[in-house]
Amino acid sequence: MKTQTLTLVFCLFASLVFAQQKAPSAESKLLLTEKGIAAYRDLDAKNPDAVREIAEIKQKIDAELTEEIQVPIPKDAGGGYTHEQHKANQLSIFYAGILYKLTGEERYAARAKELLYAYAAIYKTLPLHPEKKEQSPGKLFWQSLNEAVWLVYSVQGFDAIKPYLSAEERAFLKAELFQPFVDFLSVDGEETFNKIHNHGTWAVAAVGMAGYSLEDDKWVQMALKGTTLDGTGGFLRQLDELFSPDGYYSEGPYYQRYALLPFVVFGQAIAYNSPELKIFSHRDAILIKAIYAAIDLTYGGFFFPINDALKEKNLQTSEMVFGVDIAYEITKDPRLLSIAQYQANFAPIDAGFEVAKAIGGSLAKPFEYTSKRFRDGEKGDQGGLAIMRATTSKNPSALVYKYTAQGMGHGHFDKLTWLYYDNGEEIIRDYGAARFLNIEAKFGGHYLAENNTWAKQTIAHNTVVVDEKSHFDGKLSVAEASFPKELRFDVSDPNFQIASAEIKEVNEGVSFKRTMIYVLDAAFEYPLVLDLFEIQSESAHQYDLPLHFNGQIIHLNVPLPGNKTQLSALGKENGYEHLWNLAQGKADAKLSQFTWLLKDRFYTWSTKTDISDELIMAELGANDPDFNLRNERALILRTKGKSNHYFLSALETHGSFDSKNELTLNAYNQIKSLELIEKDGKKYIQITTKDAGIKTYPVENPN
């Protein structure tokens, strides 16, 4: 009670002071305009179910209105109370503002105002967050990244209630909250602000949107061109450099998703306020390409978890909801509406209401995923990510072949790795990141130590490890300077899709070339994956090829009896120290074959071996005293003392295990032998099958 009286006195006083300054106008400048409001009211009258989400937001905010606001002094790290409360408040400010615009009810505006005033009362004098991260701390939050996110949402709430506020109140909030907030992000946080990195994008979006709403062109210009206003930093340079010409974001899909929100909401604000910049046409419509790329970089809605990535992220996250809605507003592509349907949510902005209306009007068309390659690097010349797909009568499958550049600090040492999806599942998988985001008990929700010691290491991926050392010896600066070269990408024949790439000096004196082929052939029940991994070196090495399979072990065609009473770690460093050696033994003299079962389907990996090769069955969990890692298994093919060498492998999908009707079909695979042959100077993979004779497929590598 006392606090409220004091606040009131202070506000009266403040009004006198700030009435004399130039106040921002009462006009809303950001993403919810009269157009969206009209669309909402029309839908609400005719088809209230289409805007059910607004009713849910109303319910949430109405419940909050029965309680006093909570603006605690910042104390906790990610996942803790004060952290989550400030995040909750940013949403409350945003939603309350939106509700005021949509319904005209002043109690919503009053709530947003009360929260903004509470922040205005403390922000200037707040010290850096006590749990600050070493790099770029925040004040409300442990890292300035969260601080920028707060502003992106809150300034939209402010923008919505501008007409409700008096000129003095607007001026007051600018002086006491937004100006210091912008200063904190752009002056104190200048280095991050000017960074060509997703942290920088959040900062410039926050400052730029504040600039439009608070009508401060200086802020807008800094956001567009960096603090020095010369274009060395800022949004435009980020657009030019962070995405490849195909819209691929250098850190990979997980961060592509995360970075998308500030890109698209600020983009939309620019489009509304600075139409002369034609921002959505900038660089051949790179923003729109980036949104489509994020959609393409998924299977079953979930992002490919390459580099640092949490596997639970899918197209339903709010970043993608904003992205898809805004892309639809620009493109009117009806396929985006089916993604919006999968999201089952829309953004409460003009674009979102347009999507809701279009879905109500049954305009949606299926989004058909097709084979695609995304070039990496600003100029598109730093390798890429190839996705080969087919939709059979029994679910889609997807082969992901990664020959991108390193992808900055969140990149993994996984040159020329691959993933495979089928039947709605990860079949050949990537560990993703070792992190329990926002779970305080797990190292405060940070990336775990095991993210460096395991998840980033080469052995955690489906690519060759030389002498048990990670690519580039696990050195980021070296890895950043190098990137694969695409030799071939051709999916013009859907029954024979091929991608090939090479990288030099991935370890000292060692170069890789990998060709992955995705075949649809009546000889095989499902798409067949062929994999030729060629290694060049003048000196002898040990080469390990891991296969991170997902499923229950059914059969190995060579005896590989598991260790019975004792287990040891497989190695001492570079990720090997995290693997238990479950079993180790000789490979088959000709072809080693391994069958596993996942859900109702069998998978068989066949790989050409000789009697000097070894197979190792390994399980994750050694040197993991805090039980931070999932206990997943991998089969490792090891060959020793080889200089030039190649691995030739195939992955078959076959059969069915029908537990309902207790019917098992084709539990055995087709391939009997795999050979690399040459005819007229060209390489071919020759397969002997059980039922369809000999099949020969070209390895067309033009180089």
Add this chain to the structure above:
Amino acid sequence: MKTQTLTLVFCLFASLVFAQQKAPSAESKLLLTEKGIAAYRDLDAKNPDAVREIAEIKQKIDAELTEEIQVPIPKDAGGGYTHEQHKANQLSIFYAGILYKLTGEERYAARAKELLYAYAAIYKTLPLHPEKKEQSPGKLFWQSLNEAVWLVYSVQGFDAIKPYLSAEERAFLKAELFQPFVDFLSVDGEETFNKIHNHGTWAVAAVGMAGYSLEDDKWVQMALKGTTLDGTGGFLRQLDELFSPDGYYSEGPYYQRYALLPFVVFGQAIAYNSPELKIFSHRDAILIKAIYAAIDLTYGGFFFPINDALKEKNLQTSEMVFGVDIAYEITKDPRLLSIAQYQANFAPIDAGFEVAKAIGGSLAKPFEYTSKRFRDGEKGDQGGLAIMRATTSKNPSALVYKYTAQGMGHGHFDKLTWLYYDNGEEIIRDYGAARFLNIEAKFGGHYLAENNTWAKQTIAHNTVVVDEKSHFDGKLSVAEASFPKELRFDVSDPNFQIASAEIKEVNEGVSFKRTMIYVLDAAFEYPLVLDLFEIQSESAHQYDLPLHFNGQIIHLNVPLPGNKTQLSALGKENGYEHLWNLAQGKADAKLSQFTWLLKDRFYTWSTKTDISDELIMAELGANDPDFNLRNERALILRTKGKSNHYFLSALETHGSFDSKNELTLNAYNQIKSLELIEKDGKKYIQITTKDAGIKTYPVENPN
């Protein structure tokens, strides 16, 4: 071609011979009658989507008609070609017959006839199956169980085409196929036939249904009363002894489901042909009770996997489709229709068409699962299975407390064990059976050796192990002679549900009493499970209490650092030899607490300990050279040198991990201390919470 001609000549000859014998009439006697046909035709005309399933069956059989029949000489074990082909044929005969009745198209009858004749041509002279199982082999199949199943389906197909066949043909099939088949099951297989066991049920159902259709009352009487016709075997005695008075089947839910099909289809045939037996009223309607029990013994549609059980089985299996449809025909209970909707299938018999019609008429009502206890034993005095449930706003949860009798050869040594379900998942789980059904590469699809060495052993369950020995020393005959006694089961207060049971001499000189309480209290976000496990013994022992949790390890309140570079098996026998000892250390001096995460929710197990207790984190996989076991983890609480002792534990469900919005709430639990106190000679569990003070709950054990 040649074979066909020979068959034709043989048939002509046979007709002459069999025309002189008494032939079965042309009248159909089994489960699809004019009533079902009329219902089908009506639905097909008005709402073809309701009988889409028949269109699918038609499509399947039409496709088969384009190919020659395949009736191979039996050779393969379960999962192999000949095994699966004979199974496929039994369905083809059944479906073709059904289609003939529904559509009147003779090509279907001709196909069923062709298949039946092909079997008639070989059956008499077939030797025992080459891959025969030691107990009761079949001729078409490796075990006579499959043989009986074949007849249950095939005789229904025959029954449907009776009007299509001439009297001579009916007589021929009886003499050449059904008579020898019945002889094989009832004479050669007399022991199984008279067994009070699910194998016996399949055999009597097959013979009894053949008896009705082929109009041989001797077969019917044998089926009802055993081969000696004195009621020492047969269906009626099975009904009296295999189910408890509550309809619980002694082997547990997995086999309850499996056994249900012969029970209900033969029951229905009896009801049609021998109405005077009032079979569905027999023993207070035990057949109907058994169907309801099977429904109640599930979570999320999946059967509780106690005893030998494959976890993939749910209410959608064909046994349950027949069961639910037949139960609906008898009871007209509209809640059964919502189960039928979940099944998304109906049985192509009278009862199934009635269900399809009722669903089309929107008669379905939700099946609300409630807390229930199923008594075990013929007289209901051999313990039981208690299910305590609550449906909160965020998904239902279920506590299963098992104090049943042993359950014959498929029973596990798991006296007084428990399971817990929440949020659609297994939280505290049971391994189920170690078996890859029908996967030949895995020990021919049989139960694996690890089913005995691991899955049945006590340590594989959530109950106390004495001196690392399984209950009753793992001896079936001893276990069969003993059973728990229920002390209390009271769910009348939904906020305080309690079950308590005891068992004497579970190991020599050791008795158990366990009380499980399921509490809904505002102090806890979700239902709270309390567990008082009291052990009586005059001599000192080691007691291990395992917790087979499902999820990712988040936090232990005592240091229990995982072994880093070496692992050893936890023991040498009784299942311990299959566990790797990941970590072992001292328990907390007062209360050991363990938190894990599954999907978006946290679980914390708190257990009263002292500094002499130990905790062991274990993982399955030792002594498993063929990688037959899933690598699941368990936490084991160990106390040594105790005679009388009690374990007092609680399981809390709390918080949320919202990966979409990156929001974590209540990652920490509420319980700070757990004490067993006495007041006025009564025991209470006293809990100190973080936010709701002290809570006291009675342990009302009347004895």
